[in-house]
Amino acid sequence: MSQTQLHIRQMTLGDVNLAMNLKDQVGWNQTPDDIRRLIEYEPDGCFIAEFDGVPVGTVSTTSYGTKLAWIGMMLVLPEYRRRGIASQLIQKSIDYLCERGVTCVKLDATPSGQPLYEQLGFLAEWGFQRWEREGENVPTFLLDGDL
């Protein structure tokens, strides 16, 4: 891939709507607050991939001191997949975490992410299932006043 086509830049609080738009396109359920929290917690460690100037992918890192970090928000828009964009986003995240002295990096994988991570050297530790269903309107109650 030509390096002039792909540009990976830091994700900032100004990118919350952009990240929401990208995750909507792959059907995930994060809220703007979820994304804001990720950026505020790791302001130098969340990234956006732009392909020919078009935002096409995201990744986030969350460090817990130097003993553990988690990679998340790893997505690439369908029409831009199989060009190595996710691989470069992950590499950017790992380089960033290494610079911070993080010694262990983990993530949870979807079926479409697993081959990518295995190719990059991640080892499966355990399995889990993701379930989804339609949401419903459940009332919430507030007891106002001093308790």
Ligand SMILES: CC(C)(COP(=O)(O)OP(=O)(O)OC[C@H]1O[C@@H](n2cnc3c(N)ncnc32)[C@H](O)[C@@H]1OP(=O)(O)O)[C@@H](O)C(=O)NCCC(=O)NCCS
């Ligand atoms: C998973 C995902 C991020 C991969 O993005 P991508 O930019 O296509 O990944 P890359 O181009 O860097 O892939 C690198 C290699 O991983 C492997 N790979 C990636 N996706 C694969 C798949 N679905 N099946 C088999 N191998 C795959 C391939 O060997 C690929 O090498 P190739 O370019 O020689 O084919 C993308 O499919 C995606 O956004 N999926 C939906 C969201 C999601 O599930 N994210 C992962 C959360 S854990």
